[in-house]
Amino acid sequence: xxxxxxxxxxxxxxxxxxxxxxxxxxxxxxxxxxxxxxxxxxxxxxxxxxxxxxxxxxxxxxxxxxxxxxxxxxxxxxxxxxxxxxxxxxxxxxxxxxxxxxxxxxxxxxxxxxxxxxxxxxxxxxxxxxxxxxxxxxxxxxxxxxxxxxxxxxxxxxxxxxxxxxxxxxxxxxxxxxxxxxxxxxxxxxxxxxxxxxxxxxxxxxxxxxxxxxxxxxxxxxxxxxxxxxxxxxxxxxxxxxxxxxxxxxxxxxxxxxxxxxxxxxxxxx
Amino acid sequence: xxxxxxxxxxxxxxxxxxxxxxxxxxxxxxxxxxxxxxxxxxxxxxxxxxxxxxxxxxxxxxxxxxxxxxxxxxxxxxxxxxxxxxxxxxxxxxxxxxxxxxxxxxxxxxxxxxxxxxxxxxxxxxxxxxxxxxxxxxxxxxxxxxxxxxxxxxxxxxxxxxxxxxxxxxxxxxxxxxxxxxxxxxxxxxxxxxxxxxxxxxxxxxxxxxxxxxxxxxxxxxxxxxxxxxxxxxxxxxxxxxxxxxxxxxxxxxxxxxxxxxxxxxxxxxxxxxxxxxxxxxxx
Numbered sequence: 296x297x298x299x300x301x302x303x304x305x306x307x308x309x310x311x312x313x314x315x316x317x318x319x320x321x322x323x324x325x326x327x328x329x330x331x332x333x334x335x336x337x338x339x340x341x342x343x344x345x346x347x348x349x350x351x352x353x354x355x356x357x358x359x360x361x362x363x364x365x366x367x368x369x370x371x372x373x374x375x376x377x378x379x380x381x382x383x384x385x386x387x388x389x390x391x392x393x394x395x396x397x398x399x400x401x402x403x404x405x406x407x408x409x410x411x412x413x414x415x416x417x418x419x420x421x422x423x424x425x426x427x428x429x430x431x432x433x434x435x436x437x438x439x440x441x442x443x444x445x446x447x448x449x450x451x452x453x454x455x456x457x458x459x460x461x462x463x464x465x466x467x468x469x470x471x472x473x474x475x476x477x478x479x480x481x482x483x484x485x486x487x488x489x490x491x492x493x494x495x496x497x498x499x500x501x502x503x504x505x506x507x508x509x510x511x512x513x514x515x516x517x518x519x520x521x522x523x524x525x526x527x528x529x530x531x532x533x534x535x536x537x538x539x540x541x542x543x544x545x546x547x548x549x550x551x552x553x554x555x556x557x558x559x560x561x562x563x564x565x
Numbered sequence: 566x567x568x569x570x571x572x573x574x575x576x577x578x579x580x581x582x583x584x585x586x587x588x589x590x591x592x593x594x595x596x597x598x599x600x601x602x603x604x605x606x607x608x609x610x611x612x613x614x615x616x617x618x619x620x621x622x623x624x625x626x627x628x629x630x631x632x633x634x635x636x637x638x639x640x641x642x643x644x645x646x647x648x649x650x651x652x653x654x655x656x657x658x659x660x661x662x663x664x665x666x667x668x669x670x671x672x673x674x675x676x677x678x679x680x681x682x683x684x685x686x687x688x689x690x691x692x693x694x695x696x697x698x699x700x701x702x703x704x705x706x707x708x709x710x711x712x713x714x715x716x717x718x719x720x721x722x723x724x725x726x727x728x729x730x731x732x733x734x735x736x737x738x739x740x741x742x743x744x745x746x747x748x749x750x751x752x753x754x755x756x757x758x759x760x761x762x763x764x765x766x767x768x769x770x771x772x773x774x775x776x777x778x779x780x781x782x783x784x785x786x787x788x789x790x791x792x793x794x795x796x797x798x799x800x801x802x803x804x805x806x807x808x809x810x811x812x813x814x815x816x817x818x819x820x821x822x823x824x825x826x827x828x829x830x831x832x833x834x835x836x837x838x839x840x841x842x843x844x845x846x847x848x849x
Contacts, residue, residue: 368752388758398753402771402848412757415767443848463757 313379314466314499316342316365320374323360323525333524334360338374340518340527342467342501347493349502349514353560357525358503362471365501366392378466388412391460395472397452399444405455406431406440412463430458433492450481457492467499474509483541486512490539507556511549512539519559529559636818644818645825654807658826661792661803664720668727669788673781676735683736684743685769694740697733705730706794713799723795723803730791731784738784742776743769775842775849782838789831 323335334357342348350358363369365376367386376383378390386392391412399408409427418426431437434454444452453473460468470489474482486509493500504510510517517531535548543549594601618638624630625637636644648654683693708729716722746769754764796805804823811819842849 366756368755386752386755388756390756392753392756394749394753396749398747398749400750400753400768400771402846411754411767415758415763445848459757469756 313344315344316340316376316378316467316499316501317380318361318365318374318376321361321364321371321376322373323357323364323369323371335364335371336524336526338525338527342499344379345497345499346516347500347502347514348516348518349504349510350518350520351504351507351510351556351560352520352525352528353505353522355525356520356522358505358520359471360525361520362392362469362501362503365467366390366469368392388416388463389466390469391463391465391467392469393453393456393460393471393473395475397444397449397456399452399455399459401444404441404443405436405447408444408455409458409462411459416463426462430462433461433495434458434488448481449477450485453477453485454488457489461492461496461498465498467501470500470502472503472505475504475506482509487539487541489513507553507560508544510556511535511552512543517552517556519556531556633815633817636821640818641821641825645822648819648822648826657802657804657807658830661796661805661827662830664723664795664803665727665785665788665792667720668724668791669731669785671724672728672731672735672784672788676732677739677777680736680739681743681765681769681773684740684746684773685765690740694737697736701733701737705791709794709798718799723792723800726795727788727791731788734787735780735784738780739773739777742780743773745776746772775846778838778842778845782835782842785834785838786831789827793827 318338318340321335321338323333325332325334338361340348350361352358360369364371365378365383367383367390381389383390400411403411406427409430410423413423413426427440428437431440434457436451436454436458439447439451439455444455447455456473457468457470473489474485477485490513502510502513511533514533517533519528519531520526521528531552533552535543535546621635621638625632625635679693682689684690705726709726712722712725712729716725750768750772751764754768759767792803793805793808796803797809800806800809804827808820808823811817811823
């Protein structure tokens with residue numbers, strides 16, 4: 296039992312730096328009837344292994360579409376995207392995703408949701424238990440293991456969604472406005488929880504949001520996108536201390552960056 | 566009957582208002598879409614049955630209608646007990662249940678996989694649904710002469726009619742249920758490494774079940790209707806036949822008994838489905 300547990304731990308703990316995303320010349324056009332909509336235009340973006348990058352932009356700038364292309368849920372018309380050199384052709388277990396809407400499987404308990412990916416892979420029940428225990432602990436959900444999703448609050452549902460994505464041991468974690476539907480207080484808690492998880496897991500994270508504070512608080516680098524057609528406007532490195540405590544929000548650098556980003560987004564929306 | 570059963574309780578607000586001498590405003594008991602207490606529902610439902618019984622009693626005991634057309638409730642009750650104490654009637658009930666179940670189960674076995682398939686893939690939808698829509702509008706009853714030519718007037722003829730009545734509808738309804746499964750859930754499974762087949766197995770099939778069970782519940786009601794049609798046309802056993810025979814002798818009590826027994830059987834099967842739904846899918 297103990298041996299199996301440590302074996303499972305080894306399997307889910309990554310040692311080497313993997314999960315570099317490379318997006319080159321991606322373009323996407325949506326056609327509905329006679330009207331065409333240019334969602335993305337010539338997107339180039341490199342995300343390093345273990346990096347936390349946020350894409351910030353107004354609604355309609357194509358940021359979600361870009362993320363869905365990386366996830367393999369959407370096809371691009373031009374360009375290529377790859378993870379560690381493997382060209383993305385469809386969705387796969389190497390790219391875990393957390394959606395804005397709640398996408399837990401309602402017929403599975405919290406633990407079964409977390410074990411879903413490993414179970415598909417044919418991981419033995421003992422190892423699965425070890426994996427779910429680990430992620431229940433990391434996301435502080437241990438006491439809710441046997442609940443059904445409908446018995447959870449919005450914040451807890453997203454915790455489970457993150458745990459479920461991580462339990463699969465993905466190279467990169469893609470988050471599409473995961474905290475968009477949560478109330479302000481829960482949102483802050485979830486941001487801290489996510490950073491906590493990222494510290495422990497050190498997986499590559501590509502995070503989508505339209506919330507400036509959220510982008511600054513979470514990321515190492517912010518990529519700002521603009522609409523019509525969706526394109527990358529500018530990149531900002533976030534030079535805040537690596538340890539992000541709530542006090543970081545008062546940091547002069549934080550405020551300066553926020554001013555800059557707000558100005559940029561305001562002009563672009565006009 | 567307590568008053569609070571009918572009105573939403575706002576004791577403090579009302580009491581306060583009265584103490585201060587202002588007008589106490591009560592919420593109306595009939596609120597659009599709002600839930601009501603369980604007891605309120607039960608009593609109202611009982612009242613509705615009693616009203617039906619009262620109208621029946623007035624019309625029959627008051628001799629407002631010829632007793633040959635409308636027998637009195639007590640005569641029907643006596644006849645019901647009478648009939649249910651004969652083994653022949655239980656034979657009728659048994660054979661009717663057998664026919665309904667056979668036709669219904671047969672329709673389910675074929676329609677559910679086809680419906681799931683048509684609901685999952687657009688090409689399957691294009692292949693399956695237009696012809697089904699076409700056939701669906703042909704009344705199943707119109708098939709009776711054809712079915713008699715094909716299957717004679719034996720058991721298969723009845724089962725086949727029920728099957729015909731249910732199958733085409735069921736395929737379309739199962740396909741509609743399947744399309745209601747959240748696309749996000751399917752995509753989530755893909756990002757967790759599911760293949761298309763695994764997504765069908767681990768997402769679509771579990772997700773569709775509560776709605777599917779509800780569809781089957783509706784369909785079973787239709788199956789009973791087609792059974793009656795089949796038994797009224799050509800049979801020498803079954804509840805429909807019993808009703809037919811009673812009509813020949815102008816025995817309206819027995820017609821009523823037949824109708825009530827079918828109603829009760831429908832109610833029982835309906836309750837079983839409702840119970841299963843609660844029991845099997847507590848997560849829904």
